[in-house]
Amino acid sequence: MRPSLVNITINNILDLLKDKNMQPGDKLPTVDSLSAKFKVGHSTVREALKALSAQNLLIIRQGAGTFVSQKQGISNDPLGLGIMGDDISTIFDMITVRLIFEPEIAAMAAQKATLKNLKHINELCLEVEKLIKAGENYDDEDSLFHSAIANASGNKIIYKITQIIHSSIKKNIFVTDNSLCKETITAHRQIAKAIAIGDSAGAKNGMILHLNAQREFLLKNYDLQV
Amino acid sequence: MRPSLVNITINNILDLLKDKNMQPGDKLPTVDSLSAKFKVGHSTVREALKALSAQNLLIIRQGAGTFVSQKQGISNDPLGLGIMGDDISTIFDMITVRLIFEPEIAAMAAQKATLKNLKHINELCLEVEKLIKAGENYDDEDSLFHSAIANASGNKIIYKITQIIHSSIKKNIFVTDNSLCKETITAHRQIAKAIAIGDSAGAKNGMILHLNAQREFLLKNYDLQV
Structure with missing residues (x-):
């Protein structure tokens, strides 16, 4: 567990989404490529992707890759x-x-x-x-x-x-x-x-x-x- | 990992909050007591509380207990x-x-x-x-x-x-x-x-x-x- 590194990676991924103007449905680079780009380990990238997926910003499809979620960060019960x-x-x-x-x-x-x-x-x-x-x-x-x-x-x-x-x-x-x-x-x-x-x-x-x-x-x- | 049991416990806890009309800041019963009430293990209760805390419905304060969150389920970035x-x-x-x-x-x-x-x-x-x-x-x-x-x-x-x-x-x-x-x-x-x-x-x-x-x-x- 290196929470600060995960948080930095989360922000790096968010910046990437904004910079590339990625839209719902678009596919993210692979874990390999994100790991090389942000100079962090695979487990850190995976943890960051998981956190963004829990926020409904990304969707992780086993075997297929990670995609920008159609839900765009809106939680499952946004009004609580x-x-x-x-x-x-x-x-x-x-x-x-x-x-x-x-x-x-x-x-x-x-x-x-x-x-x-x-x-x-x-x-x-x-x-x-x-x-x-x-x-x-x-x-x-x-x-x-x-x-x-x-x-x-x-x-x-x-x-x-x-x-x-x-x-x-x-x-x-x-x-x-x-x-x-x-x-x-x-x-x-x-x-x-x-x-x-x-x-x-x-x-x-x-x-x-x-x-x-x-x-x-x-x-x-x-x-x-x- | 027994996801279905955790989900049942999540719903039981939500029903409890509604039935008792619990308000933001109110303290939940202890893990011991929830575990006995819902007839599930301590780890199941803890996992359910953690999931509800990730949704900003509850807030877990180490040592002090679990409380109804002021955020009432509103995510950290609700508009994405x-x-x-x-x-x-x-x-x-x-x-x-x-x-x-x-x-x-x-x-x-x-x-x-x-x-x-x-x-x-x-x-x-x-x-x-x-x-x-x-x-x-x-x-x-x-x-x-x-x-x-x-x-x-x-x-x-x-x-x-x-x-x-x-x-x-x-x-x-x-x-x-x-x-x-x-x-x-x-x-x-x-x-x-x-x-x-x-x-x-x-x-x-x-x-x-x-x-x-x-x-x-x-x-x-x-x-x-x-």
Whole structure:
């Protein structure tokens, strides 16, 4: 155990990722090559990679190598809901947060989205629709649709926070049953269209209506303190 | 190594924390007692506690015992800025996020704050002022002032996200030098007062003015893409 050397190596690896502008999915140099580059032993490199993997920054695939994680350092339970519980009041708090955050993001996306962003949003919109119509679970794709809009805002911090919010939503119980499926199809289409034609107010209002339907559902079906 | 037993024990400990509604700083039962309660060996309990400590849910103090962490499961770099870099555009993205989020939070705090919340906000307001006047670094206390307002909103998710945002701000370079100190004193006072008298619009507008001063500073001093 040489903790300081491991820490130095961790920082060297982080600098390498930044300098080379490495993106999620990119493969890191081998342990051999990192060991030679940073002039430390193989076990030190392995310990550093393991620490960065525990932080969800890297992913170590046995036999295949080490890759930049898609999770980009976001922990498995970023809001610490594991300790907080997932009662209805937490879910209501979450929808309140989304109502503050996501309409503004949709408005920004309408201003900033690239053609690539629009294509991605549209594909996910259709994917959610297909799953709903097939009666299948669409949580993941719904979450990706909202994250794609956040990505289109062009604001890196917004994208990260949206990922945190949506990775935490999945930890909650699915409480809105299927009564909101039809609303979801209509609202997603409306939001995607407004973003595509650069209509900021339309995208913002579409998102308010969409999230408010979920808020109303919770208020109607549960005894909540507003 | 019996990973499944460790995982079961991790979940048992999390359930215990929830059932007993344990708060940050509270002390957990001893390893002996957890081992007897969950009918697993000491090494399994220790491994489970270590895993929860790596997630910043618990803190193990050698000799003193295990405690619920103040960090409540929030990782050391929750937004993964370690990999993203901390250039001026990231800092500008952060202020954009704060301008979406914090004015609404201040408005909620003005509606919901308890006397205990108000006392805490006021203490931190005075503390920041004292440090500024003494020419000392006030980053931590400034961050606590904004977190105390988020706590007063009564929304648990808002409090968590504010902690995430502020723990990430500290990772950025301190770019606004001291020219905003006077503005900070005036704005913090104004926000704290508005919250104390239940003036939602006043609290919201005070927060907009406060954060916008930082935004204007960045725009004036750096070449930024809006």
